[in-house]
Amino acid sequence: MANHKEVIYGLYNDETELLRAVKAAKNQHIEIMDVYSPFPVHGLDPILGLEESRLHIAGFVYGMLGTLTAFLGMTWIFTKDWPVIFGGKPYWSVPAFIPITFELTVLFASIGMVVTFYIVSGMGPGITNNYLDDRITDDKFCIAFDKSEVSESDAQAFFQSTGAAEVNVKHIN
């Protein structure tokens, strides 16, 4: 995304039109740069060929990290670093460690996944990404082609045949 690009994009009025158009593009082997929508359009990912997000795997790893931090941390503190007897219970009183272990599992998994989500998506506080059209967050569904890969005439013909309401060209950095 870093270099200068010329993008031709078509706006559709409805998600069913968008889905039909994406399917058509796939059948005609036209390379889609990206698809933008005001809300998650269900059924789009398989047509577009998007692989399932691996965020949940990251979440599991972060969660495990939380589990280990809490459990091993408390174990070390209460058996090695500063053992204290509370109410005649053993130093290593595992059942009492469960609540905090659980909480830290959830905490680590949540924070880790949210941070990962923003980093891999190239988002974060203060970051401005190029977006093609103000109406994409309102009521327009957009298919974008990179002009270096799809010629303008091909794109125009495609948008016309799939019923795009509007076609525009935009330079993005």
Place this chain on the structure above:
Amino acid sequence: MSAPVSQIREPLITGHKTYHQITEDLISPTEKTPSFAWTVGFIISAIFLGLYVFSVLWTIYMGIGTWNLNRTVGWGWDITNFVWWVGIGHAGTLISAILLIFRQKWRTGVNRAAEAMTIFAVICAGQFPLIHMGRLWMGFFIFPYVNTRGPLWPNFNSPLLWDVFAISTYFTVSLLFWYTGLVPDFATVRDRAKGFRKKVYNFLSFGWTGSAKHWQRWESLSLILAGLSTPLVLSVHTIVSFDFATSVIPGWHTTIFPPYFVAGAIFSGFAMVQTLMLVTRTVLNLKDYITIEHIESMNKVILLTGTIVGVAYITELFIAWYSGYIYEQFAFFNRVFGPYWWSYFGMMFCNVISPQLYWKKSWRRNITLTFFLSIVINIGMWFERFVIIATTLARDYLPSSWSYYSPTWVEICLFLGTLGLFFFCYLIFTRVAPVVAVAEIKSILKSAGDQYVGKNAVHQHHHGDEHSEVESH
């Protein structure tokens, strides 16, 4: 979206909305100058917030002695308020997480505001244990940080420390969940704004573009956060109940506390959601998005959880009698007929009897009754915590140290003050962010809009054909 919609389901979005109208309706409240009702509400909240700040400063300056806590009643209004506020927060997470997992579409109308309520309620709750410490500036001692005294660690076996972890995790996760949901909607606000306002929302929207891959990750993240929040919310009030249940005080030392506290928390939380939603939908004119259907669904949850709470109260009494243990029996006899009998009967009336009105469908759909009962239930749930805490502590093992506790003006002002803090935050929220999740409402329009389902549907069949063709799951 492609799941078949039952014919008897009522539409959740009325008024034949288009996507653009949804944007207009939901974003415009943040763009207009505030209404008169909002301004009045805000001024009143700010006054109560001022009262809160004053009471906190007074408590810190004069000391905890300004409260009426005594040798046996070491927890009074402060911990009652703490538990009450934490409980209120639970409905927000239930709506946003548990109902997401159960694919309940009606959650979309209310989840944003309910999650905001959770966050503000937890902020209010967190105040009380901190102020109760007396030396507020040493509050960070509760966290296990590396210190120069050994390091000396907190007691990880203590339910009070579990509470620290539970509440702070709960607050963090709720905030992350809420904000992640807000990002696409902030982008919608950004794309309508100009000038400085655009800059602010550009910052808040984190550079959201609406790309298909981002939506996919966003949905995956929301679902996993929901999956994590579901056991989390159950654990939070379970751990709050451990503050009592792991003690050896008759009346507190009961295994029924965790489920009973969780049910009570959801019960009181839904009552607060009703109070807020009924006002919000009227003031911000959102009756097409927060419909009678939503209100009825929430009243059903209130009926269910209120009944669970009622069963728990009666089970407690039965088990106390059945235990054959005179101290336990006395604790419960004292709860019902002791010096605080009025709070026990207040609790029973508000929490067990009043929600039973909701067995009748027309009453579940009655807005005036719902508003009135939502406040009654909140009062009842406050009584519940007061009953558990004060009546138990006022009568301990030694009759010579029996006492009676009533709050001072400082304690009353602290409680009223947190109400101010809560509504102050909520009112700012209604001005800054869309109170109904815009993107999520759009995503259910085709399956819950009244032009597609229900009596007034106009393009139902057309819609069904389209979807069976293109949707794969």
